[in-house]
Amino acid sequence: MTTNEAFTEQRARAVLAAAAGRSAESAELLALGENAVFALGETVVRVGRDPELLVRAEHELRVATWLEKEGVPAVRAAEPEPRLVDGHPVTFWRRLPPAVRPAGAADLAWLLRLVHALPAPPFALAGRDLLGGIERWLRYAGDAVPREDAAFLRARRDDLAAALPGLTPRLEPGPVHGDALPRNVHIGPEGPLLVDLETFASDLREHDLVVMALSRDRYGLPEEEYEAFCRTYGWDVREWDGCAVLRAARETASCAWVSQHAPGNPAAREEFLRRVASLRDADPAVRWHPF
Helix, strand or coil: CCCCCCCCHHHHHHHHHHHHCCCCCCCEEEEECCEEEEEECCEEEEEECCHHHHHHHHHHHHHHHHHHHHCCCECCECCCCCEEECCEEEEEEECCCCCCCCCCHHHHHHHHHHHHCCCCCCCCCCCCCCCCCHHHHHHHHHHHCCHHHHHHHHHHHHHHHHHHHHCCCCCCCEEECCCCCHHHEEEECCEEEECCCCCCEEECCHHHHHHHHHHHHHCCCCHHHHHHHHHHHCCCHHHCCCHHHHHHHHHHHHHHHHHCCCCCCHHHHHHHHHHHHHHHCCCCCCCCCCC
């Protein structure tokens, strides 16, 4: 195998089989994006798209170990270090029990209060590089998205990258989840816990709150859910004068993220075009479809 092969389910299964030392045919595919995520027995295995994700896999495992020591409910690692298999980082996690109910906005807010109360960890946490993946995602997209749209997103990224350092936070900066959405919360028999720890960073706490404001505006999160989130956390980030800039950065990254799925996926390309058009038109009311 070579790492320039397309990252398909079949490719990921072959890497999984090599890492696990047995057939991966019975493994259940849970997600396929930058990582392919499989359930294999009592373990969940994440197979990264390319070697660039190795550093992020190492980071995620360090965060998981730290959160366990701090007593924060979160997914736990089954192995402390990633493996690099045929150019793909592979990590092993303890499989969670079945969810007892869907996660809600208030569950997420409760967990964020725990995370935002943490002191700095015993290792370096970089800032939340919200815009850093854009170039990689557009590269994955290649000719599947219009060249002028890719150029528009790059220019928008550069403008926002220049504006972000000038924001004055309302909250004390520190550890953040970085991709704070209910989909990254699992409700097990013992209550809510965090999953998907690869975007953990040390930055403006507002990063974790803008995500839900954007969910309300772009993805149709019900108003009562958003109000429950703000009530549980204790503050509405929309009161902050830096909210619009941070939201625009999140929108730009979310738009570019979809582009990587456009090759061979017409629905992803259509959603990418919808998102780009709404950003060009500066229309915050256009609904985006989760992808």
